[in-house]
Amino acid sequence: MRAVARMVGTRRMRSLGLALAVILGGTAGAVVPLATAAGASGSSPSMTLRATGTQARVPSVVLVARLGGRASSPATQAGVSVTFSVGVDEFAGRPRLLLGSGTTDAAGVARFVYHPTWTGRQDFVASVTDATGTLVAQATTTFVVTAAVPPTLSAEATRPDGTLGRYVVGVLLAILVLLWIVLVTVLVRVHRVAGRQPRQAA
Amino acid sequence: MSDQQASDAARTGSDVPVRPRENLRTVAMRPVLETPRWWWPAVSVLGAIVVLGIVAWAVQVADGLGVAGYNDQAFWAIYEANLVAFIGVSYGGAVVSAILRITKAGWRAPLTRIAEATALVTLPVGMLFIVPHLGSPQRIWELVWPPYWNLSSPILWDFFAVSTYLLATIVFFYLPLVPDLPIAAARVQGREGVRMRACRVLYRALGGSWEGRASQRRLLEGAIGLVAIMIIPMAVSVHSVLSFAFASSSRAGYLETILPVYFVVAALYSGIALVVVAIAAARRLFHLEAYIHPRHFVRLGFILVALGAVYLYLTFTEYLVDGYSGTADLAAWVHQVVVGRYWIPFWFYFLAAGVVPLVLMAVRRTRTMAGVVAGSSLVVVAMWVKRLVIVIPPATEPLVRSPLAAGGVLAGDWGTYRFTWVPISITLAATAAIPLLLLVLFRFVPILPVTEMEEMETYEEEIAEAVEITAGVPAPGIPASLARGAPGAYVNRPLGPPASAFAPAPPLGHPAPGGPPLGGPIAGGPLDGPATPFGGGQR
Numbered sequence: 001m002r003a004v005a006r007m008v009g010t011r012r013m014r015s016l017g018l019a020l021a022v023i024l025g026g027t028a029g030a031v032v033p034l035a036t037a038a039g040a041s042g043s044s045p046s047m048t049l050r051a052t053g054t055q056a057r058v059p060s061v062v063l064v065a066r067l068g069g070r071a072s073s074p075a076t077q078a079g080v081s082v083t084f085s086v087g088v089d090e091f092a093g094r095p096r097l098l099l100g101s102g103t104t105d106a107a108g109v110a111r112f113v114y115h116p117t118w119t120g121r122q123d124f125v126a127s128v129t130d131a132t133g134t135l136v137a138q139a140t141t142t143f144v145v146t147a148a149v150p151p152t153l154s155a156e157a158t159r160p161d162g163t164l165g166r167y168v169v170g171v172l173l174a175i176l177v178l179l180w181i182v183l184v185t186v187l188v189r190v191h192r193v194a195g196r197q198p199r200q201a202a
Numbered sequence: 203m204s205d206q207q208a209s210d211a212a213r214t215g216s217d218v219p220v221r222p223r224e225n226l227r228t229v230a231m232r233p234v235l236e237t238p239r240w241w242w243p244a245v246s247v248l249g250a251i252v253v254l255g256i257v258a259w260a261v262q263v264a265d266g267l268g269v270a271g272y273n274d275q276a277f278w279a280i281y282e283a284n285l286v287a288f289i290g291v292s293y294g295g296a297v298v299s300a301i302l303r304i305t306k307a308g309w310r311a312p313l314t315r316i317a318e319a320t321a322l323v324t325l326p327v328g329m330l331f332i333v334p335h336l337g338s339p340q341r342i343w344e345l346v347w348p349p350y351w352n353l354s355s356p357i358l359w360d361f362f363a364v365s366t367y368l369l370a371t372i373v374f375f376y377l378p379l380v381p382d383l384p385i386a387a388a389r390v391q392g393r394e395g396v397r398m399r400a401c402r403v404l405y406r407a408l409g410g411s412w413e414g415r416a417s418q419r420r421l422l423e424g425a426i427g428l429v430a431i432m433i434i435p436m437a438v439s440v441h442s443v444l445s446f447a448f449a450s451s452s453r454a455g456y457l458e459t460i461l462p463v464y465f466v467v468a469a470l471y472s473g474i475a476l477v478v479v480a481i482a483a484a485r486r487l488f489h490l491e492a493y494i495h496p497r498h499f500v501r502l503g504f505i506l507v508a509l510g511a512v513y514l515y516l517t518f519t520e521y522l523v524d525g526y527s528g529t530a531d532l533a534a535w536v537h538q539v540v541v542g543r544y545w546i547p548f549w550f551y552f553l554a555a556g557v558v559p560l561v562l563m564a565v566r567r568t569r570t571m572a573g574v575v576a577g578s579s580l581v582v583v584a585m586w587v588k589r590l591v592i593v594i595p596p597a598t599e600p601l602v603r604s605p606l607a608a609g610g611v612l613a614g615d616w617g618t619y620r621f622t623w624v625p626i627s628i629t630l631a632a633t634a635a636i637p638l639l640l641l642v643l644f645r646f647v648p649i650l651p652v653t654e655m656e657e658m659e660t661y662e663e664e665i666a667e668a669v670e671i672t673a674g675v676p677a678p679g680i681p682a683s684l685a686r687g688a689p690g691a692y693v694n695r696p697l698g699p700p701a702s703a704f705a706p707a708p709p710l711g712h713p714a715p716g717g718p719p720l721g722g723p724i725a726g727g728p729l730d731g732p733a734t735p736f737g738g739g740q741r
Contacts, residue, residue, distance in 0.1 A: 182432070183432075184369075
């Protein structure tokens with residue numbers, strides 16, 4: 001015990017205690033910004049997303065994202081770019097296909113009109129990122145699309161000489177059929193002749 | 203005339219007895235009758251690779267195209283490149299055989315069966331790439347079932363064209379095989395085993411009672427000639443149509459009017475390279491050295507470099523015109539391919555398929571069988587890489603347009619295609635399937651066109667005998683009417699086709715009824731081929 005008491009009282013032990021206090025203090029200081037960031041995250045804008053379908057002239061889905069959580073500061077709600085995307089299942093991992101983006105108005109509302117090219121249940125996502133690309137807010141909604149825009153709508157209009165094209169298709173199909181007839185006939189004739197039984201010697 | 207000669211004369215329908223070559227028949231039937239020690243290990247390894255590819259495809263079906271490295275920016279990649287490359291190489295075998303038949307190039311004889319077999323096996327393998335390319339296999343149904351047909355889609359016309367070409371390839375392989383079937387049947391007669399029984403059934407079903415009567419020969423000659431002529435424009439059209447899938451899409455690098463020609467030349471180039479490799483492998487493995495000579499490779503090498511030079515020029519033309527057209531999309535694409543992110547595969551192609559084969563054939567020391575085979579091996583690989591360069595860069599170019607952006611084009615990031623084990627395994631499986639199918643095929647059919655070669659060799663001997671006559675040394679058994687200067691002597695035949703393109707050849711010195719007049723310039727004779735089912739030949 002005497003030895004321990006002697007150690008505590010030494011200069012070395014005091015230095016050790018000081019170093020320990022500095023380390024602990026530094027760690028505590030590092031925790032504070034994290035807690036601040038979490039607090040910022042907690043006060044970051046929330047967002048809601050709503051999808052409605054229209055059948056007016058072109059089948060459309062109107063996506064409306066409303067930014068919230070910063071009601072006390074309307075200036076921060078206006079002019080925010082909201083990115084809209086839709087989940088697809090063509091590739092592994094259910095990636096999202098980028099549809100486009102809209103900018104919020106003074107009420108914190110961003111709209112995007114999407115012309116779907118396929119029908120069925122679709123998952124839409126609205127997201128806001130900060131300047132560094134970090135996700136700030138995100139909202140999702142599911143909507144069942146009942147009418148879609150035919151994918152070839154514009155190609156059909158720019159196709160020249162559609163009537164002539166139909167004849168071309170007919171001619172090409174006729175050539176194709178003719179080729180098959182010739183090849184099969186050749187095959188059958190040779191096979192029939194080659195497979196004929198030998199003639200009996202006279 | 204011996205009984206065998208009489209039999210062969212009857213078989214070919216010609217008055218000139220074809221001299222059977224027992225050694226040739228033995229060599230040609232050796233892969234059917236004997237099992238080399240390496241055969242089962244080779245088939246096992248190749249089969250295992252094919253199974254690995256099937257497993258990889260099953261994984262892709264379960265998990266989606268994403269496991270193959272596809273994404274929304276790299277939406278076309280390795281499967282399209284493989285589709286183009288594998289179907290392309292099939293053209294080489296068929297077209298080179300057809301051209302050599304039409305032009306009556308006699309030296310073709312030992313090569314045609316292997317070339318046609320290569321075409322026969324590579325085409326279905328290439329066609330299968332449409333399955334992983336479509337993603338969900340049930341979409342195949344929409345391709346083949348008429349109510350779903352979209353006649354505006356190049357893919358549907360690809361399907362029409364390639365399936366028609368497959369039929370033509372099968373016919374073109376089958377027809378020259380017919381006269382060999384009795385020979386093959388005689389060799390397997392009395393042998394035990396399931397495969398031998400299968401061979402007998404196969405030969406009987408395919409026309410094992412071929413006798414070589416004049417009527418049969420006329421029909422076969424006509425059929426081979428017709429299909430040989432048909433298959434050349436068909437091959438051109440098929441690969442042109444294959445290019446429409448790219449050329450009719452509005453993307454820089456795809457939307458090219460040069461693409462159909464480009465594809466056709468590439469197909470022939472890579473196809474002939476594969477034929478060279480296949481023939482070299484068959485020559486080595488099945489000991490065909492007595493019939494396939496280094497000169498065959500050198501001649502194929504000349505065809506190869508001619509096509510390689512054309513392809514190189516077309517590449518230059520494409521990038522020159524697109525790069526300096528003043529169009530931002532095209533300029534960006536050319537930049538990325540030539541000096542940008544795709545420069546390594548592009549310059550690899552340029553060296554391996556463009557420069558090296560030309561150099562190998564230009565230098566006398568390397569203008570050898572080994573040189574041609576080495577060059578061809580490089581061409582096969584490099585032309586596959588070139589197909590990747592054709593397919594991937596245009597797909598990954600960012601082309602999202604916006605009226606807000608300067609020039610209407612957003613400066614987005616280029617997409618990236620990353621190879622994964624799935625497409626690599628499927629590609630390796632397809633590559634392994636080609637030698638595997640060839641090994642299996644030649645367990646059932648003679649590897650050399652026996653009848654055709656026997657007729658060619660007989661013809662060659664007759665020429666040699668005729669040359670002796672011109673030197674004043676009549677060969678034994680040659681009638682005096684064939685002596686130098688005698689009317690109707692073979693060497694005095696004029697240039698032009700044989701007596702009749704599809705009729706049996708008369709014996710030398712006896713003009714065929716209705717045949718060309720005799721007494722032309724001396725240079726004409728030896729260049730004419732005999733009237734064989736295979737069209738004779740220039741040696």
